[in-house]
Amino acid sequence: MANSVNISIEAPIENQIQEITYDGQEIYQAPLSMSENLARLAQKIDFSKSEDEYCNIKKEGESSSDPKPDDDSKDAGYQSNQWPWESVRNKLRNALTEVCVLADVLNIAKEKRYMVLDPVQPEQADNRPMVQVYGRKKALGAAAAVLLAGVERLRASETMRVSRNMPDFHIDLLRLRQNWRLKKVSNTIVGDLSYRTAGSKFSQTGVFEVTKAPEEQMMAAMSMNAAGPAPSALRVTVPPELQGVAFISVLCQKEQEDVVTATLSSSALNCPGTLPGDGAELHWQQKLEAAQNVLFCKELFARLAAEAVQLDASIPHMVVGNQIMATVLPGIQLLIGLCHNNGQNNTNNGPEGVKPEGAAGKSDHDHVLEHSLHQLLRAVHHANTHYPFPHPATGPLGPSKRRCLAGPMAADRYELLEMSKEQSLLEQIIQQAQHFFMRRRSEYVLDTIAKEVKDPLIVSHWNALNSPTQSCVKINIMAYGYDVVCRTSLVVHVGEKTLKCICRDGKVRHLSYELQELRDLIYCQIYQHQMTAVQAVGRCMGWQLLASSAHLGSGPVEPLGNASSCLLASPNGDRMIAIRCEPSVGIQVFIAQSPRKDFFSSELVQDKKWENLGGAFKEIKLDKMEGKNFLNKMELLMACLSSPS
Amino acid sequence: MxxxxxxxxxxxxxxxxxxxxxxxxxxxxxxxxxxxxxxxxxxxxxxxxxxxxxxxxxxxxxxxxxxxxxxxxxxxxxxxxxxxxxxxxxDFPSVNDAITQNSKLFRTKQQECDQKLMSLRDDIAADLYDLEDEYFTSIYK
Structure with a gap:
């Protein structure tokens, strides 16, 4: 083939290149001979390696070059001058020695005839330090953190209390303890706000519970009013029946007003019904005081209601719901109601049908009587605990002082029975109400008389010293400008149902509660005063009292009292004044003179001397006369008549 | 104890x-x-x-x-x-002390009040006498 290309085939290099000359010629190493190769490979064998490694190497050796060990030994012997198997022989010998020793040891251990093998403590591996130190450090750190957290908690609570001026529970508890009775029952602190220790025998208990206020609430309260008083760390829980505000309302009413609707006015309910800050948390002191007041009012009302049922009055007392009705005087009723406003539901427990009573202005809540009721119950409490001596030291009961004296005084059965009678609270309050009405009425009567009667002035002075059931008024009757000449004074003692008048002449008159009697009496006294005053003026003027009579039998019959009269003669006896006073008509004044001017001798009386006898009396028109009042007029009249004409 | x-x-x-x-x-x-x-x-x-x-x-x-x-x-x-x-x-002795002290205090207070009331009554009675005199002798009744 003409186009054929010559391909040169070169065999791969079988020998390693020893050197490459500068002209690119390669100088090859002469290949190792067979024995040289075997010796080189045998030197590579490491007998310290494990057997399988060794095997691997052997296999490698077998696979790579296929030398026969037998040939090797032959070769070794052959090439003894180089001693290539020196190391192999040494190692084999060592191995043999060791195997022999091992066999001996195993024999000895197995036979256990000469020797016993004991485990030898392996040398302490001293590798603990770092790991363990770190571990301990970590553990101590964790423990310290726990301790510090605990300390921090304690300190935080302490500093918070100090720095923020938080109230201390125990300080508050101490204050509470100083004012209220407390005791510990298992885990709770329980207090008692009843009046038991003060002598009350009311069955309802007044137990309250004291707890610690939660801190969050205290914080909230403090943040809300930072300027205000610090909130208390205490919380008192009073039973629901004692919560809120209660009071006893006392009303006096006329019976004409509709009794059914005559209930407590809502204004009276509201007036003390709300404590300051009703919704907010009250201070424990106020709260307890309010609860105690509720308890007191309940006791008072319960007692009054029981008495109202027990008493057999002529007009029975009525107890309806929370209200007691008692008749004070005919036509006048006393209403005692218990109003309890326990702030929860804002519905008062008072009598139903509470209406705003604008019209019944006078039926306002009577604070004085309410106060008296409180006083009465407190007196009962006091009497319950304060027995007069001597009484047995062990027993709470003792005879009263009067009963102690009953023996020495030889009291009879009647007196002892009288002693055992005790006035109930209701009776006492009714008496006070009666007195209250009597006083009001007497005041009214006296004031109206003073308004009606202008001529003698009627001055009444109420005595400041009085008792709940007795007061005293002094009445002066006098004329303006003549109070030195004559004044009539009388004293009226206003009692519960009666009046006692002590008149000027020392007479004592007992009047009933019908005030017309007082009115009549005052009117009689006024006219009596006028008569005595005229006589006194006459005495001052030198006139002579010829006759006087307080009870004239002549004339028409007076509806009240009797007519009185007096007869006065002028100093020289030529003029006479006759005064007749009838309470229903008024005062009449007559004058006569002697010698009479119209004396004419008649057939019967011929002598001139008879003209010296007084003539006929002529009435004077008093209202036409000058003078400020009756006495003034009389004085003027007397002065006029005594002047020599 | x-x-x-x-x-x-x-x-x-x-x-x-x-x-x-x-x-x-x-x-x-x-x-x-x-x-x-x-x-x-x-x-x-x-x-x-x-x-x-x-x-x-x-x-x-x-x-x-x-x-x-x-x-x-x-x-x-x-x-x-x-x-x-x-x-x-x-602590009853201290309570008794407190009670004695209180009662003494209240007694003196009572006496004071009584004396004041008595002198007041005397004054009023004397004045009342004069006033009654004057009233009943005057023409305005």
Whole structure:
């Protein structure tokens, strides 16, 4: 083939290149001979390696070059001058020695005839330090953190209390303890706000519970009013029946007003019904005081209601719901109601049908009587605990002082029975109400008389010293400008149902509660005063009292009292004044003179001397006369008549 | 306490003492145990546990003991509070003092009020007398 290309085939290099000359010629190493190769490979064998490694190497050796060990030994012997198997022989010998020793040891251990093998403590591996130190450090750190957290908690609570001026529970508890009775029952602190220790025998208990206020609430309260008083760390829980505000309302009413609707006015309910800050948390002191007041009012009302049922009055007392009705005087009723406003539901427990009573202005809540009721119950409490001596030291009961004296005084059965009678609270309050009405009425009567009667002035002075059931008024009757000449004074003692008048002449008159009697009496006294005053003026003027009579039998019959009269003669006896006073008509004044001017001798009386006898009396028109009042007029009249004409 | 306290009060006071001692003892013991653990006096060789497990166990034990110390401390605080409460509630002499003081205070206050009211009443009575005089002698009634 003409186009054929010559391909040169070169065999791969079988020998390693020893050197490459500068002209690119390669100088090859002469290949190792067979024995040289075997010796080189045998030197590579490491007998310290494990057997399988060794095997691997052997296999490698077998696979790579296929030398026969037998040939090797032959070769070794052959090439003894180089001693290539020196190391192999040494190692084999060592191995043999060791195997022999091992066999001996195993024999000895197995036979256990000469020797016993004991485990030898392996040398302490001293590798603990770092790991363990770190571990301990970590553990101590964790423990310290726990301790510090605990300390921090304690300190935080302490500093918070100090720095923020938080109230201390125990300080508050101490204050509470100083004012209220407390005791510990298992885990709770329980207090008692009843009046038991003060002598009350009311069955309802007044137990309250004291707890610690939660801190969050205290914080909230403090943040809300930072300027205000610090909130208390205490919380008192009073039973629901004692919560809120209660009071006893006392009303006096006329019976004409509709009794059914005559209930407590809502204004009276509201007036003390709300404590300051009703919704907010009250201070424990106020709260307890309010609860105690509720308890007191309940006791008072319960007692009054029981008495109202027990008493057999002529007009029975009525107890309806929370209200007691008692008749004070005919036509006048006393209403005692218990109003309890326990702030929860804002519905008062008072009598139903509470209406705003604008019209019944006078039926306002009577604070004085309410106060008296409180006083009465407190007196009962006091009497319950304060027995007069001597009484047995062990027993709470003792005879009263009067009963102690009953023996020495030889009291009879009647007196002892009288002693055992005790006035109930209701009776006492009714008496006070009666007195209250009597006083009001007497005041009214006296004031109206003073308004009606202008001529003698009627001055009444109420005595400041009085008792709940007795007061005293002094009445002066006098004329303006003549109070030195004559004044009539009388004293009226206003009692519960009666009046006692002590008149000027020392007479004592007992009047009933019908005030017309007082009115009549005052009117009689006024006219009596006028008569005595005229006589006194006459005495001052030198006139002579010829006759006087307080009870004239002549004339028409007076509806009240009797007519009185007096007869006065002028100093020289030529003029006479006759005064007749009838309470229903008024005062009449007559004058006569002697010698009479119209004396004419008649057939019967011929002598001139008879003209010296007084003539006929002529009435004077008093209202036409000058003078400020009756006495003034009389004085003027007397002065006029005594002047020599 | 030489007074004859009721049985349960006596027991309560004793329980306070024992609580105090127990808490203090617990604090001390736990602290000692922590120190012992830190010193590593307990031979690890005796334990069958791995070393790491041992370390973990020690860590937890220390934490628990530290928490015990804290608990004992808080218990002491509670004890202090309890004793305070007991003292406040049962310290009758001081309560009696407070009551006496209060009653004295209120008595003086009452006297003051009474005196003031009396003088006021006297003044008013005198004035009322004059006013009544004036009113009833005047023409305006």
């Amino acid at each position: 030489h007074r004859n306290l009721p049985q349960n009060k006596e027991a309560l006071l004793k329980s306070y003492t024992t609580r105090l001692k127990e808490d203090v003892k617990s604090m001390l013991e736990n602290f000692e145990e922590i120190i012992r653990l830190a010193k590593g006096e307990r031979g690890e060789n005796e334990s069958q546990l791995n070393r790491m497990t041992q370390i973990e166990q020690d860590t937890f034990e220390m934490q628990v003991r530290a928490a015990n110390i804290v608990r004992a401390g808080e218990s002491l605080m509670k004890l202090v509070s309890d004793i305070k409460q007991y003292l406040i509630l049962n």
